[in-house]
Amino acid sequence: xxxxxxxxxxxxxxxxxxxxxxxxxxxxxxxxxxxxxxxxxxxxxxxxxxxxxxxxxxxxxxxxxxxxxxxxxxxxxxxxxxxxxxxxxxxxxxxxxxxxxxxxxxxxxxxxxxxxxxxxxxxxxxxxxxxxxxxxxxxxxxxxxxxxxxxxxxxxxxxxxxxxxxxxxxxxxxxxxxxxxxxxxxxxxxxxxxxxxxxxxxxxxxxxxxxxxxxxxxxxxxxxxxxxxxxxxxxxxxxxxxxxxxxxxxxxxxxxxxxxxxxxxxxxx
Amino acid sequence: xxxxxxxxxxxxxxxxxxxxxxxxxxxxxxxxxxxxxxxxxxxxxxxxxxxxxxxxxxxxxxxxxxxxxxxxxxxxxxxxxxxxxxxxxxxxxxxxxxxxxxxxxxxxxxxxxxxxxxxxxxxxxxxxxxxxxxxxxxxxxxxxxxxxxxxxxxxxxxxxxxxxxxxxxxxxxxxxxxxxxxxxxxxxxxxxxxxxxxxxxxxxxxxxxxxxxxxxxxxxxxxxxxxxxxxxxxxxxxxxxxxxxxxxxxxxxxxxxxxxxxxxxxxxx
Numbered sequence: 001x002x003x004x005x006x007x008x009x010x011x012x013x014x015x016x017x018x019x020x021x022x023x024x025x026x027x028x029x030x031x032x033x034x035x036x037x038x039x040x041x042x043x044x045x046x047x048x049x050x051x052x053x054x055x056x057x058x059x060x061x062x063x064x065x066x067x068x069x070x071x072x073x074x075x076x077x078x079x080x081x082x083x084x085x086x087x088x089x090x091x092x093x094x095x096x097x098x099x100x101x102x103x104x105x106x107x108x109x110x111x112x113x114x115x116x117x118x119x120x121x122x123x124x125x126x127x128x129x130x131x132x133x134x135x136x137x138x139x140x141x142x143x144x145x146x147x148x149x150x151x152x153x154x155x156x157x158x159x160x161x162x163x164x165x166x167x168x169x170x171x172x173x174x175x176x177x178x179x180x181x182x183x184x185x186x187x188x189x190x191x192x193x194x195x196x197x198x199x200x201x202x203x204x205x206x207x208x209x210x211x212x213x214x215x216x217x218x219x220x221x222x223x224x225x226x227x228x229x230x231x232x233x234x235x236x237x238x239x240x241x242x243x244x245x246x247x248x249x250x251x252x253x254x255x256x257x258x259x260x261x262x263x264x265x266x267x268x269x
Numbered sequence: 270x271x272x273x274x275x276x277x278x279x280x281x282x283x284x285x286x287x288x289x290x291x292x293x294x295x296x297x298x299x300x301x302x303x304x305x306x307x308x309x310x311x312x313x314x315x316x317x318x319x320x321x322x323x324x325x326x327x328x329x330x331x332x333x334x335x336x337x338x339x340x341x342x343x344x345x346x347x348x349x350x351x352x353x354x355x356x357x358x359x360x361x362x363x364x365x366x367x368x369x370x371x372x373x374x375x376x377x378x379x380x381x382x383x384x385x386x387x388x389x390x391x392x393x394x395x396x397x398x399x400x401x402x403x404x405x406x407x408x409x410x411x412x413x414x415x416x417x418x419x420x421x422x423x424x425x426x427x428x429x430x431x432x433x434x435x436x437x438x439x440x441x442x443x444x445x446x447x448x449x450x451x452x453x454x455x456x457x458x459x460x461x462x463x464x465x466x467x468x469x470x471x472x473x474x475x476x477x478x479x480x481x482x483x484x485x486x487x488x489x490x491x492x493x494x495x496x497x498x499x500x501x502x503x504x505x506x507x508x509x510x511x512x513x514x515x516x517x518x519x520x521x522x523x524x525x526x527x528x529x530x531x532x533x534x535x536x537x538x
Contacts, residue, residue: 040309045422146422147430149419159437160437161433243317
């Protein structure tokens with residue numbers, strides 16, 4: 001079981017931020033199996049029911065590959081599908097919301113925390129509930145920013161369009177006096193320069209990728225599932241549901257090298 | 270067969286512009302059966318292979334409902350999947366690209382035509398090829414505008430963000446001296462005020478919904494399939510693949526009345 005891989009599941013390409021953090025945090029002997037449901041992306045604009053269905057389908061696909069733990073590297077799925085996943089998948093399942101909420105509670109000074117994410121993530125109030133567990137007196141203000149994902153995918157991370165969008169979305173949060181802002185979507189770190197400039201230097205930005213990687217490591221250690229050792233020959237494996245070309249192009253740029261094993265599969269079959 | 274309905278298929282909600290034009294163009298006795306694949310929308314960012322697969326699945330779903338003709342109310346599907354649909358579906362299949370291209374050829378004066386659409390539509394060059402059939406000497410300049418769909422879905426049709434996006438996308442087309450601009454995506458008419466202001470009053474905007482509705486009427490008449498008569502009791506039927514709530518809300522606003530028969534279905538099952 002120690003030798004089994006770790007599943008990393010995202011609706012598309014954004015989860016590579018979590019993949020990267022896991023690669024940095026975990027021993028070289030750990031093998032990661034990434035699934036990006038690029039044929040049905042995005043999840044964040046869809047209903048809870050559909051997101052739960054897609055989450056279970058993807059998780060079962062990874063489960064069949066014999067993984068020892070499942071990381072949900074997508075805020076939307078973590079926000080709405082974690083209870084269903086934990087019920088149906090008999091493996092440790094780690095989402096990004098708990099670790100991100102905990103990190104926000106550690107850095108906030110005035111206990112006024114902003115959370116930005118997809119429509120589905122914000123509608124779920126998952127961050128507000130997770131923050132309330134650690135810091136019940138905190139005020140949490142959520143704001144859906146549906147344009148941020150297509151902006152990041154367009155590669156528009158610092159132009160007039162993204163600045164106008166950031167100012168339309170974040171003006172209220174700033175006026176509410178937040179001192180911490182959770183980037184509650186794996187794409188948002190790509191826009192963090194503009195987001196940071198819009199909310200001002202007094203607001204700390206929290207990205208849950210690193211916090212999630214630490215939690216994954218701790219969870220594996222607790223259960224004696226962490227493998228040490230050196231890099232294995234059967235390295236990381238990437239699966240996507242749409243054509244792999246664009247994923248390869250963006251993914252290689254993002255990870256700074258080619259994705260050795262990348263395969264297109266049908267998740268439902 | 271004359272009594273059978275007409276299938277109208279879109280990746281989501283944008284095809285309602287074509288639905289509306291068909292309702293205005295066709296006799297009240299015609300029954301429309303709309304399918305919006307809202308659980309997998311958008312198609313325009315996905316590979317040709319995946320769009321073709323989804324197009325065939327949706328078309329077969331509508332075919333099973335006993336339709337007499339199929340209207341592809343989505344530019345992306347019309348651009349990349351029409352040959353496959355015409356091969357696999359033994360019914361008259363009308364897309365939006367041919368009618369839109371023909372309309373552009375009628376209105377252009379200097380024969381310099383701009384086309385905007387999703388990444389998949391522009392990559393396919395389908396408009397350029399269709400325009401070349403009618404007006405081989407025309408110059409066609411395509412530009413993908415991936416942000417326009419999420420902007421329209423966000424309801425941002427006239428603010429700083431959409432103006433900045435329009436100016437980033439359309440500046441080149443304007444400098445190239447286009448006199449006609451095809452709105453090659455069913456969402457774009459929602460942004461036509463800003464698009465028109467950006468390219469200037471000397472550029473004629475072409476929306477293919479009306480042109481498509483005329484072609485559908487003509488095609489049915491040719492084959493003796495046009496039903497006259499008065500509105501039928503078994504009225505129009507709407508099918509969606511994600512939860513119907515949001516579709517109902519946006520659709521009712523869009524069509525100016527509730528959608529009587531709206532049902533969520535699983536397209537693949």
